[in-house]
Amino acid sequence: MxxxxxxxxxxxxxxxxxxxxxxxxxxLLAGSGCxxxxxxxxxxxxxxxxxxxxxGAERFxxxxxxxxxxxxxxxxxxxxxxxxxxxxxSARQARDEAIKARQSAQxxxxx
Numbered sequence: 270m271x272x273x274x275x276x277x278x279x280x281x282x283x284x285x286x287x288x289x290x291x292x293x294x295x296x297l298l299a300g301s302g303c304x305x306x307x308x309x310x311x312x313x314x315x316x317x318x319x320x321x322x323x324x325g326a327e328r329f330x331x332x333x334x335x336x337x338x339x340x341x342x343x344x345x346x347x348x349x350x351x352x353x354x355x356x357x358x359s360a361r362q363a364r365d366e367a368i369k370a371r372q373s374a375q376x377x378x379x380x
Contacts (some may be wrong), residue, residue: 306348307357314341314360317367326370329377333370337363 318337326334340363347356 299359304353306353307360310357311344311348314344314363314367317364321367321371322375324371324374326374327379330370332374333366333373337366337370340366
């Protein structure tokens with residue numbers, strides 16, 4: 270498998286082969302971190318929007334809620350275009366905006 274031999278260290282042993290495979294696996298996993306779909310972030314954004322609606326954001330904080338919905342829609346488009354890093358960023362933004370909308374709605378309804 271790893272037929273290459275370093276002239277100073279001698280032939281590859283099972284231990285060095287295992288170490289090389291482990292290093293390769295770690296590098297592959299680290300490199301693919303941003304290449305996976307942002308499933309968790311999308312779910313968090315949807316849940317935050319649902320919580321904002323439940324708190325009355327459609328009535329008391331509609332501009333903030335609309336901004337959150339717009340960011341979520343953008344994230345969904347980016348996800349469909351396989352732009353995972355951008356989709357992740359937009360989904361987090363949607364979540365944060367929905368949290369603000371929920372807080373604004375709760376503050377407005379308390380008055």
